[in-house]
Amino acid sequence: MLDAIAECEKAGYADGLAAGLAQALTGVDVLCPPGPVAAVPAAAVPAGAAVIGHRLADLEGISLVRCADHEPARGLTALGARLGAVRLGITGLLIERAVEHLSGRTAGGEATIRKQLVAGTLADALTATESLRQRLLVAGHVAVAVTDLHDRLNAIDWEVAKLLGASGYLACGPARGAYVARLIANCWIAREAG
């Protein structure tokens, strides 16, 4: 389990979302998500499956597949933990891009990266990702902890994307991966509606 977590984070960070998702889905029946739709790497869409088009997901090499009546697959909490690790890789990348972006900008004659409000957000994001990584290691088998981890990542990714200014809103920009990661989590994280 611990190796799988580390591998998934590495895949998300180094190889991208589709490669990370492929790794996380190892051994899972991809047509048995907890809800009516599965998110899978485009290369792994089963023949004849009904794909729901999504512009941003397509650009990330992810397909959303409608799944007819099925029982949710077993071991979804472990999958959720592996997916959380992939997302940590994506969030790490997003933080790096934000630091690069802000290091090259100035506001009022001072480097934007040096502004205390910016430094505070970056410090919070880094602290949160460290603590969430530990959570995966000690509580990756606890469903509620994994669900909450994905909700926290949704919030952290947005805080970091804001630091990119409007470039964080470009469909070809680094925030796209974080948004599509949210779509993937939305498909695979089991939660009671409400």
Next chain:
Amino acid sequence: MTELEPALRELRSTCREVAVDLRSRALAVDARPLEMAAHLDSETLTSLRTASTPRRFRDCDDSLFGASYTGSCLARVVANAELACGDAGILSANTGASLAGLAVDALGSDDQQERFYRAIADGRTWTFFAMTEEARGSDASAMQTRLDKDPGGGWRLNGAKRYVANAVRGGIGVVFARTGPSALTIRAALVQLPAAGFDAHLLDMIGLRGACISGLAFDGVRILPDELLGSHLPASRRGMWGAGRVFNVMRAQIAAQALGVGFAAWGYVREQRPGWSGLDLMSARLAAARALLYDVAATIDGSPGDRRSPSIAKLHVTDLAVQATRWAEYALGPGSLAEHPLLEKWCRDVFAFEFMDGTSNILRLNIAPVPARQGLAS
């Protein structure tokens, strides 16, 4: 708490009715933002255009919204919150005066206003307001786009802008640029298209795709002396001052649109899960935000130079709206975003408000108390 007068209550219910039509067009505009032919002549978009045109420049006076839509900041806020609850993306996709109109109203002479509103009277002309540059967003007073003196008379516009709504399909707009090094040398030019040396391209954005966010490049675009706005005003009120007035009104309006998206997400969950007890907390938070926004709008009507109140409203409401869309996503269970395209679209659209008219950090700098005799943020 601000109580709405009967005219504003009527405006609110008209906007609520109209919002249904906006929503019916929302997904089509998101998918194909450049294809607006099927929407522009609708009664809704036509009326919105008419209502945002000063009365003296209107061809006809039969807007669904009557006189009150742009009459005050409170009216704008009341209307925008309801309209954006229909859909915010299509609001930003409409032709008409928009932000550029506010700049022309604040900085333009009578002749310049006449020229601007005549240019958009056909209902087919988009306008643009170009301030942001690739390297200069929040720090707009450090912009680099130049107005160079043209030996033949007037000016030549050189430089580039980025993230400008509707510029790629624009017919007329306002471009900010500097004639010299000091902040007071930043001026606004009225640019009518086509113009030699002007180039625009569409940027692919994550959401609010109706806004057709664009990049612009200017290579010696000719600006005649009477195309420079504000020449009839004192030097201190010609450039960034006018932009500041525009931003103050817009900040509350953008907050209202964000609130509308928040209410849209909440209302959608209520439709899908009628009677669910989990609706109450978000309902209360949104209602309180609306009350805050109405109070702030009433304050701005009393003191238009107040920057702190609209900053408080926008900071709070844009964050709450993002939270409301996430709450809706979770409330509808796994697969909700793929199953409910409108909700998924709102989850993308709602991010836009963070960047428009002051990011959260800039608003924080406006809000935080500063020691006496220290300045405020821009």
